[in-house]
Amino acid sequence: MEKFNIAIDGPAAAGKSTVARLVARHLGFVYVDTGAMYRAVTWKALQAGIASDNKDELVRLAGSLQIELYPGEQAQQVILDGIDVTDLIRSVAVNQNVSAVAAVPEIRRLLVLKQQEMARAKGVVMDGRDIGTHVMPDAELKIFLTASVRERAERRYLEMKDKQEEVTLEQLEKDIAERDRMDEEREASPLVRADDAVLIDTSGMSVPQVAERILELAKTAAGKGIR
Numbered sequence: 656m657e658k659f660n661i662a663i664d665g666p667a668a669a670g671k672s673t674v675a676r677l678v679a680r681h682l683g684f685v686y687v688d689t690g691a692m693y694r695a696v697t698w699k700a701l702q703a704g705i706a707s708d709n710k711d712e713l714v715r716l717a718g719s720l721q722i723e724l725y726p727g728e729q730a731q732q733v734i735l736d737g738i739d740v741t742d743l744i745r746s747v748a749v750n751q752n753v754s755a756v757a758a759v760p761e762i763r764r765l766l767v768l769k770q771q772e773m774a775r776a777k778g779v780v781m782d783g784r785d786i787g788t789h790v791m792p793d794a795e796l797k798i799f800l801t802a803s804v805r806e807r808a809e810r811r812y813l814e815m816k817d818k819q820e821e822v823t824l825e826q827l828e829k830d831i832a833e834r835d836r837m838d839e840e841r842e843a844s845p846l847v848r849a850d851d852a853v854l855i856d857t858s859g860m861s862v863p864q865v866a867e868r869i870l871e872l873a874k875t876a877a878g879k880g881i882r
């Protein structure tokens with residue numbers, strides 16, 4: 656199959672990374688989790704004691720960081736200035752601060768340039784919030800994944816319980832709803848479905864069903880001879 660790009664956007668815990676990884680593996684494409692980049696900056700800011708409203712310091716920090724992404728077995732491996740932060744960036748503290756960091760336009764500009772660089776050679780499945788609208792507006796296939804807040808919180812709860820993270824379902828639901836609100840209401844490339852993105856509501860669907868649906872759409876996109 657000729658190489659092309661797939662953009663997957665949607666709210667928190669909709670299943671974007673899980674299905675993006677499966678789809679990429681199936682097609683032999685590269686998977687890029689852009690949320691991990693915003694999380695890495697946020698983790699470092701928390702470590703450095705920089706408040707999430709101190710924009711100047713946040714931008715300076717983001718510009719000084721070296722973020723490397725590698726395909727991993729379970730999650731994409733994230734190396735920040737030589738340290739493996741793959742698990743550390745999934746903490747409750749990062750969840751609660753990442754949307755404020757991601758709302759800073761200069762930080763977005765820095766990270767989007769890196770993401771566009773990764774997509775240049777094609778054959779990329781990239782997930783995030785602004786991939787179809789800003790990072791890869793010419794992606795041959797765009798998907799907008801969603802599910803009810805309750806279902807998304809339940810999925811994340813099961814995942815975090817497995818990792819022995821101390822968090823209640825109610826707290827997670829609240830955090831997810833707040834993060835969605837901030838991502839949707841920010842000025843700089845807010846979370847919104849691109850006009851040409853296919854909407855998939857994954858409520859009640861299994862992971863393989865969602866991946867299968869996207870692979871079908873990918874086949875059609877490839878069959879169209881790629882825009």
Ligand SMILES: Nc1ncnc2c1ncn2[C@@H]1O[C@H](COP(=O)(O)OP(=O)(O)O)[C@@H](O)[C@H]1O
Nearest residue numbers: 667668669670671672673810814857860861862
């Ligand atoms: N369709 C689905 N049905 C049930 N669970 C799912 C589904 N898609 C994803 N999950 C689970 O939900 C959790 C969150 O998925 P994830 O891929 O991390 O979402 P996102 O990248 O959108 O934040 C994971 O534990 C994943 O296994």
Ligand SMILES: Nc1ccn([C@@H]2O[C@H](COP(=O)(O)OP(=O)(O)O)[C@@H](O)[C@H]2O)c(=O)n1
Nearest residue numbers: 667668689690691693753754757783784785
């Ligand atoms: N392309 C992207 C990806 C993530 N983000 C931000 O980064 C946060 C974490 O993204 P994520 O994809 O890791 O979040 P989950 O959906 O996995 O919980 C989001 O809530 C957004 O604030 C963004 O602004 N733009």
